Every structure is written in C-alpha cells, then in structure tokens.
Amino acid sequence: MATPAELLAANLHQVFGNRDVASRRAAIDATYTDDVAFTDPEGTVTGRDALEKKAAALIDGAPADFIFEHDGLAYTGSDTAALAWTFGPSGSPVARGIDLITVRDGRISALRTLLHE
Template sequence: MTNSTEDLMNANLLEVFGQRDPALRRAAIEHTYTEDVVFLDPDEVVEGYDALDAKAGKLLEGAPGFVFAPAGPVYVNHDMGYLAWNFGPEGQDPVVRGFDTCFISDGRIAKVYTVLLAE
C-alpha cells in the first residue's frame, strides 16, 4: 500500500517527531521512512531508523510539554513534500518555527531536510 505524500509529511511531523511513546514512534518510523532514510538539520545529519529514532526521542526529551503543529497545508511537487510547522508549549505561541522538505521513494520518505526559521 502506497502512502500519499500528505500522509507521509504529517506522519513525519506528528507520529514520529511529535510522538513521545517510544514504541509508537518506532512503529511510525518503520512505516513512514525507507530503511536508509537520511535526516538533515542545521545541527547534524543522521541516517537509518535507529539514528532517526534517537534524534526524535532526544528532541522531545529536551522539550517537555512542547508539541508540534502544522503551520499550513502540505505542498507536493512530484516526489517532494513540504510542510511548515510550529513547536512550543501546547496552547501557547510557538517557540520554534520551521519547515520540512521530504523526498519520497517507493511510497516512503527517503530524505528529510529540516530548516529552522529565525524569529
């Protein structure tokens, strides 16, 4: 079954980077990404399920009470998806804003670029 780019982009944001339960996050990772997924942000580049899982877990652990929320629709251009997001305490103004650009291969995300926006 092929996932839509919109579904994959939302899963990346909410079911992986927004998921605090490690077992649910790992299941979402295996469903959403290729095994050799590459994640790139301003701080580092990580590759594979284990590294991506550790990245998401560390981010959430360092921001208790923070949640991710989409900041607009998913935009799609062939095998690429784009989704802006906000991150901060639930129900309050975001502390961080950014966007993800993902490249899709065989119905799963193969590469994720995360860009943080300056306030």
C-alpha cells in the same frame, strides 16, 4: 502506499511529536526507508535508528506542553513535499521550521528540516 501529504503528517505527529517510544518506532518503520537521510542544522544522520535518536532527543527533552502543529498548507508533488510547522505550547510556539521530504516507494527517503531564525 502513503501519499506525500500523509507522510508529512506522520513525520510531524507520529514520529517527531510522539512521546510514546513503541508507537514512535512503529511509525518510523512504516514512514521511512531503511537508508533515510535526515538533515537539520546539526548535520546529517542516516538510517532509522539514527532518526529515532534525533526524534527522541527532541521530544523527550521538551516540556510536556510542547507540541508540533502545522503552520500553513502542505505543498506536495509526486516525490517531494514540504510542510511548515511550529513547536511549543499550543498558540505560543518557541520554534518554527519547514520539513522538506523526498519520497521513494511510498516512504520518506530524505528529510531536511530548516529552522526559522
């Protein structure tokens, strides 16, 4: 069973930072519950397929040199965790945010993304 810290890393790198469709989908199936709720400034979507569409739109629409990087320490509890991140060319981010996750049965059941303004 994955730890909250491992789930944060998978969410950031294997899902939202992954440009390979097949491995991204495999990571989604391994990382999130069937009924995962993902909330960002655009609203909330529910389910793995909806989360896949959000991740694909984000990473596939970004320039090839844009990557997600950790921006500090991960904070974890038994069923919640948080991680700050940056997005953009390495060392020159164009976006910053924080992901907050809720964990159920070793998978992410809720993901909330907050953006720095």
